[in-house]
Amino acid sequence: MPEVRFLPLRPLALASLVANVALVVTGAAVRLTGSGLGCPTWPRCTDESYTTTSEMGVHGVIEFGNRLLTFALGFIAVACVIAALLERPRRRARVLLAIAVLLYIPLQAVIGGITVLTNLNPWVVGLHFLVSIVIIAFAYALWRRSAEGDGRPVALVPRPINHLVWILSVVSAAVIALGVVVTGSGPHAGDVDAKRNGLDPATVSQAHADVVFLLLGLTLALIFALRAVKAPRATVRAAVVLLVIELAQGLIGFVQYFTHLPVLLVGAHMLGAALVWTGTLSVVWSLRDRPDTVPVAAPVEPLPAPAEEPVPAPR
Known part of the structure; x- marks a missing residue:
């Protein structure tokens, strides 16, 4: 159908x-x-x-x-x-x-x-x-x-790489979650009278940065692993795009920290968090393909035309 x-x-x-x-x-x-x-x-x-x-x-x-x-x-x-x-x-x-x-x-x-x-x-x-x-x-x-x-999902990479990507996804989620904790300890509360979470901003920022470095290392390892197994180009490209987003997000994070959290950079960092997560999802979805199983109708061969009977010669 x-x-x-x-x-x-x-x-x-x-x-x-x-x-x-x-x-x-x-x-x-x-x-x-x-x-x-x-x-x-x-x-x-x-x-x-x-x-x-x-x-x-x-x-x-x-x-x-x-x-x-x-x-x-x-x-x-x-x-x-x-x-x-x-x-x-x-x-x-x-x-x-x-x-x-x-x-x-x-x-x-x-x-x-x-x-x-x-x-x-x-x-x-x-x-x-x-x-x-x-x-x-x-x-x-x-x-x-x-x-x-x-159709059924078809794996495009060996199983160990799938495991690596799932670990990377968990770390990516941890980076975002720790970023939320850092935000809750910082100065931009949404209102001058709003309370903060009481955690030391320098300590939680360092923990956040440590997990970011882990995420970068896992992404680099993934790219090398994908090239080693000759993974499809789209899968490698998704991992490279994720690395570029991570590097840009990390740069914004460092600059905003050392420039005392200017509003525009903090806003860009929030957008970057959503893009890092979207890039992670792109890598996950690039690991397999799901072909269409709807059968394609074979072309119908035309029936041969009936042979014409010979006309008898006049006597």
């Missing part, structure tokens, strides 16, 4: 991925501009209004704009679910991934509300960011799965 798509799932999935990365950036903007309590309550923006008011100034506009982006994410997620359900034949994995993205968005909104109601508790703020990382993982999986066939 030929595949029929009533809505284009793949571009919708890509839009969902890009929008969730954008949410990380706008969330950083809320914190870095001191607008975390621009709307001082939730789900309303004030006790009387669901929207920002002129008295709340630019901080209210920034915080309310970040809240509005959640509705855009929800709209795209609903479109992805509808597109996955309307596909013929319907792919169960695509439907489940689209539903996962959709369900996590209201959860993300609720955690965002809790951050406001707890006056920007740094641990809740960190959880708010980590949920975005989970949504990005589901959105990326949906985007990649929307272009795959229905």
